[in-house]
Amino acid sequence: MTLKNYLWVMGTMTLLCWGIFALMLNLIDPTATNWLGFMLFYVALFLALSGTAALLGFIIRFVALKRDLVFYAVSTAFRQSFLFALFIVIALFLLSNNLFTWLNVALLLIIFAILELFVASYKKSRLK
Numbered sequence: 001m002t003l004k005n006y007l008w009v010m011g012t013m014t015l016l017c018w019g020i021f022a023l024m025l026n027l028i029d030p031t032a033t034n035w036l037g038f039m040l041f042y043v044a045l046f047l048a049l050s051g052t053a054a055l056l057g058f059i060i061r062f063v064a065l066k067r068d069l070v071f072y073a074v075s076t077a078f079r080q081s082f083l084f085a086l087f088i089v090i091a092l093f094l095l096s097n098n099l100f101t102w103l104n105v106a107l108l109l110i111i112f113a114i115l116e117l118f119v120a121s122y123k124k125s126r127l128k
Contacts, residue, residue: 014051053081
């Protein structure tokens with residue numbers, strides 16, 4: 001897949017996910033829905049955030065930094081956007097269940113930082 005095709009598909013799918021998320025905000029009543037409505041809400045938000053962060057991360061890496069090959073910039077941006085979106089969705093889930101404390105967020109942040117450092121160091125050790 002070429003870079004142009006990737007950006008076009010990722011942009012289109014991200015816009016579609018934001019549209020689905022906006023539609024869900026208008027259609028689903030949080031006081032009357034079941035677990036399926038909440039799950040669809042969080043999945044739509046996760047996909048929309050992940051796509052947006054992946055595109056923004058790639059643009060920042062490709063335009064501003066210009067250090068890596070395109071493939072490495074895309075894979076790094078996608079991996080970090082996945083972790084970022086997962087962090088936001090888990091934090092919102094904790095907030096909705098009244099479990100959002102600074103200790104939980106700090107632990108969650110430490111877990112995601114360790115995970116990102118592990119994956120980044122594993123990829124570097126594999127390349128050698």
